[in-house]
Amino acid sequence: MNVLGTKLLNLIITTALATKKCRNFAFETNKQKSGMNIKDIQNVLNDIKHLEAHDEKEIENLRIKYLSRKGEISKLMSEFRNVEADKKREYGIKLNELKKAATDKINALRNSISTSKDVNADIDLTRTASPVKLGTRHPLSLVKNQIINIFGRMGFVLADGPEVEDDWHVFSSMNFPADHPARDMQDTFFVENPNILLRTHTSSVQSRVMEVSKPPIRVICPGRVYRNEAISARAHCFFHQVEGLYVDEKVSFADLKQVLLTFSREMFGPDTKIRLRPSYFPFTEPSAEMDINCDICGGKGCSFCKHTGWVEILGCGMVDPAVLDANGIDSSKYTGYAFGMGIERIANLKYKVDDLRLFSENDVRFLEEFSSAY
Numbered sequence: 001m002n003v004l005g006t007k008l009l010n011l012i013i014t015t016a017l018a019t020k021k022c023r024n025f026a027f028e029t030n031k032q033k034s035g036m037n038i039k040d041i042q043n044v045l046n047d048i049k050h051l052e053a054h055d056e057k058e059i060e061n062l063r064i065k066y067l068s069r070k071g072e073i074s075k076l077m078s079e080f081r082n083v084e085a086d087k088k089r090e091y092g093i094k095l096n097e098l099k100k101a102a103t104d105k106i107n108a109l110r111n112s113i114s115t116s117k118d119v120n121a122d123i124d125l126t127r128t129a130s131p132v133k134l135g136t137r138h139p140l141s142l143v144k145n146q147i148i149n150i151f152g153r154m155g156f157v158l159a160d161g162p163e164v165e166d167d168w169h170v171f172s173s174m175n176f177p178a179d180h181p182a183r184d185m186q187d188t189f190f191v192e193n194p195n196i197l198l199r200t201h202t203s204s205v206q207s208r209v210m211e212v213s214k215p216p217i218r219v220i221c222p223g224r225v226y227r228n229e230a231i232s233a234r235a236h237c238f239f240h241q242v243e244g245l246y247v248d249e250k251v252s253f254a255d256l257k258q259v260l261l262t263f264s265r266e267m268f269g270p271d272t273k274i275r276l277r278p279s280y281f282p283f284t285e286p287s288a289e290m291d292i293n294c295d296i297c298g299g300k301g302c303s304f305c306k307h308t309g310w311v312e313i314l315g316c317g318m319v320d321p322a323v324l325d326a327n328g329i330d331s332s333k334y335t336g337y338a339f340g341m342g343i344e345r346i347a348n349l350k351y352k353v354d355d356l357r358l359f360s361e362n363d364v365r366f367l368e369e370f371s372s373a374y
């Protein structure tokens with residue numbers, strides 16, 4: 001090759017190198033211009049997904065690192081204006097996704113720290129290690145148990161029967177003949193079968209005991225009963241009764257009166273006075289309603305006792321001979337007395353509860369009032 005040839009070759013090579021350099025320069029300028037690529041964003045996104053923090057200070061540091069004005073995401077955002085126009089849409093979506101992911105992650109870390117803080121706040125190391133918090137006895141159970149206990153000491157044994165009853169045991173055997181107006185006294189829940197009903201009184205248990213037992217019979221029958229009453233402070237569609245029955249030879253009204261006086265003094269105090277007023281029940285003859293002196297006003301008269309000084313607590317009487325005969329007991333040989341009271345009524349008087357509905361509302365504040373009761 002001659003000199004000219006060599007010069008020419010050098011020129012070609014120099015030109016080629018310069019062109020390549022130019023291209024490289026252009027490439028580098030472009031990269032510098034955008035300053036980031038999709039992979040950079042994706043890397044930050046991956047980092048954010050795996051962030052961890054143990055306290056609020058660490059979370060704040062992460063927030064500053066990623067979300068503050070000088071944070072990594074702001075840096076990427078500021079470079080967005082240099083992204084080439086045809087790629088702006090793709091970068092824009094990705095950057096928004098990154099910012100949202102970072103904000104969500106920081107918030108989630110904050111929530112988890114505050115939740116675990118709340119859990120820790122509930123741990124009271126001074127508490128005893130008792131796993132079960134005991135409830136209290138329901139006031140109606142307290143009164144029922146006390147009634148059973150008092151009559152139990154006078155020789156009465158416990159008897160029980162079904163709440164869904166037939167007509168015979170609730171009405172017919174108790175001297176309520178079909179179509180007799182006395183049935184209107186107890187507004188009854190019947191089911192589709194007209195012979196089956198929800199018992200309106202626990203007298204049905206007396207009937208069941210008499211039909212399978214021979215005198216002497218001395219039972220006490222507590223249980224739930226149902227009547228179609230409008231619910232108010234003084235009435236409910238279900239309530240609780242305790243009935244007692246004593247059948248033997250030569251049982252008299254004097255026996256009944258003494259048993260009820262003893263019960264009243266055991267239940268309401270040794271100075272309690274009782275008063276018997278003539279009344280009517282289909283299953284007893286003669287019948288009476290019994291009052292005790294009003295404990296609230298001491299007998300002077302108040303709104304609770306309707307200004308009479310007396311409060312009615314139960315109904316009673318000598319068992320009608322027709323009831324004894326209907327239940328297979330010879331009324332020419334045996335006599336008996338029976339009595340019945342509402343447990344709610346006794347609890348109202350004993351604990352000065354003036355609204356019957358409180359007993360069935362399951363309000364823990366009300367029930368806990370009885371935690372120290374008998």
Ligand SMILES: [Zn+2]
Pocket residue numbers: 294295296297298299300301302303304305306307309310
């Ligand atoms: Zn009174």
